[in-house]
Amino acid sequence: MVTIKEIASAVGVSSATVSRVLNYDPTLSISTRKRQAIIETAEALNYATPRNRNRAAAQAVGSGLKIALVHFLDPAQELADPYYVGVRLGIESRCQALNSDVVKVFLTGNTPEATILEGASGVVAVGHYYGDELEWLRRHSRHLVFADYAPAGDMEDTVLSDVSQAMIRLLEAVHAMGYRRIGFIGWIDAFYGPDNIHSERRCHTYIDWMTKTGLFDPELCLVDPMTPDSGYRLAKAMLSKPNPPKILITCNDNMALGAYRAINEMGLRIPDDVAVASFNDIPVAQFLGPPLSTVKIPAELIGETAVDLLVERLSGREVAKKVVFGTEIIWRASTPAPTGAANPAEHMVPASSASEVPG
Known part of the structure; x- marks a missing residue:
């Protein structure tokens, strides 16, 4: 060489x-x-540069592999959430580039045959898994990588974005603009159940930050099990309160879509009566009226990296790796600064580079 x-x-x-x-x-x-x-x-x-040598090595290892893509949503649910479509497309495009075959498995309803996982070179699991489903994945996978999720422990490779840090940056930015009545709507993390309904990372971070700044009001934090109309119902309930928020942060863009509908039905205007900000930056976010301010999460890159981690494992790496990607706040017209406060563009947070943390 x-x-x-x-x-x-x-x-x-x-x-x-x-x-x-x-x-x-x-x-x-x-x-x-x-x-x-x-x-x-x-x-x-x-x-050949080290980068090109690594790509060539990955191509050699990945060619002919059979990779099982296990999804926690069924096809209809995934289609309704463009973020997870992006994660899957990232996995599929990386597998195609490596000449690897992909077998899709949906862990909804009845548990699939374990032979599907056992016959694969490795498994990329998309989404959140708990209890029996998590143990089933661990028991039947030769090599297992989680995309958009990091289960407790350090057994498997994981790749995700730091939505907790993104929430802190978002709250700091809107606080600097002058907002004090800051509302949040989200969902209950199924793993923790009814005894800890605020455990989801964005929600937990919101409560912690708002409490430390002396702004937390339980009336401005609503969550429920995720359903297609969660954003609509929760936004309508919160904005019907006697002292509603001046800005509403939703857990993802799908919930923001529901919030827009509720706001319009109530005869309110965005952002004059209530501003809105969210997470994911799905394609439709920029075309809403007004366009939605949102935290951009690199969905396709998360999927691509999950496949790369799996190839590394198959190449002999033994230590678990955790890859955490940065995020970027995309400011649009749904969140302008109040009169006399700073312009939102001045608080633009650039995407940080990915970090790799041993598992």
């Missing part, structure tokens, strides 16, 4: 210069002739 040192010796430059040229460092000051000589020498010697 050709090294950077060998290329540097052939051209008569330092190894650092070769590395910066091959990695397209725009800050490097070097003549066009030298740059061309480095690139031509690297090509002549068939040099």
Whole structure:
């Protein structure tokens, strides 16, 4: 395998210069002739960057694999939630690039035959799994990766976004704009049940942050088991209270759609009477009237990375890995700053890079 040192010796430059040229460092000051000589020498010697070598290795490992995609939603439920469609498409596109076969399994209703998982090279599980379903996955999977979820423990690879940190940034931004009556509607995490209805990460973070700032009002935090009309019902209930919120944060964009409907039916205007912000940035968010402010979560990238983690496992990695992606707040017309406060654009939070944490 050709090294950077060998290329540097052939051209008569330092190894650092070769590395910066091959990695397209725009800050490097070097003549066009030298740059061309480095690139031509690297090509002549068939040099491959570490990134390309890793891609080639993944291609070799992934080719011909059979990967089971286990989904916690049935096809109709998934179709109603574009975020999870994005996660699945990321998995499928990465498998296609690696020439791997995908078998879809839906863990809704009756438990599928375990032989489907046992006959696969590995399993990518999309969504949240608890109790018997989680143990079933662990028992019958050769290698198991969770996409958009991290179960307790450090047994499996996981990939997800830090929605708790995103919620903190969102609350800090709207607070800086002058909002104090900040409402939240979300769902009950099925794992914790009726004894801990505020355990979902966004909800728990909302309560913690609002309590620390002295703004928490239990009347402004409503949750229930997720149903297609949860956003509509919860928003209507909250906005019917004597002292309703001036801004409503919903757990995801689907709930925001329901909230829009409730707000319109009540004769209220967005954002004049109540502003709205949400999570996921599904495609329709930018076309609502007014367009919806929302936290963008990289759904397809989560799916692609889950497949990459599985390939790493199949290549011999033994230590569990947790990949956490950053998020970005997309400010739109549903959340303008109140009169005299800062402009929302000044509080734009750029997406942070992904971090990898040993499991």
